[in-house]
Amino acid sequence: MPDLTPDTIHAATESLSRLTAYLRNDPDPDQALSLVEPLLDEYTGLPVQLADTLRALARTVHHHRPDTPHSKEVDLLLRELRTAAWEQSDQHTLHYVLDDLRSLYARKSPSEPRCGSCR
Known part of the structure; x- marks a missing residue:
C-alpha cells in the first residue's frame, strides 16, 4: 500500500x-x-472509520509525541477528539436507514405517482 499523503x-x-x-x-x-x-x-463506513x-x-x-507538552489544554483537546469519536460511532446505525429507504422504495407501487425524473 502506498504511503498516505495529504x-x-x-x-x-x-x-x-x-x-x-x-x-x-x-x-x-x-x-x-x-x-x-x-x-x-455498519463495519467499514464513514462513521466507524472517522471515529477510529x-x-x-x-x-x-x-503517546507517541514526547515533544507535545502534556497540559490541561492538551488533555482537553484530546478529550474533545475522543468525544467526537464516540459521537461518530453512534452514527454507525445509519445503515439501517438505507435498508428502510430501500424497503420503502421497493414497496412503492408502480401505479403510484412519482417525481418527474422517476417516471
Whole structure:
C-alpha cells in the first residue's frame, strides 16, 4: 500500500464532494442508495472509520509525541477528539436507514405517482 499523503486524503474528500453534487441533481433513488451504501456500511463506513481515525489521532498525540507538552489544554483537546469519536460511532446505525429507504422504495407501487425524473 502506498504511503498516505495529504493529497490522497484530499482526493477522498473530493470524491465525497462529487457524490454530494451528484445527489443534488436528483439521480435515480436506486443509484443514489447504491452509491451511499458503502459510506454507511455498519463495519467499514464513514462513521466507524472517522471515529477510529479520531481515536488514533488522540492516541498518537498522547503517546507517541514526547515533544507535545502534556497540559490541561492538551488533555482537553484530546478529550474533545475522543468525544467526537464516540459521537461518530453512534452514527454507525445509519445503515439501517438505507435498508428502510430501500424497503420503502421497493414497496412503492408502480401505479403510484412519482417525481418527474422517476417516471
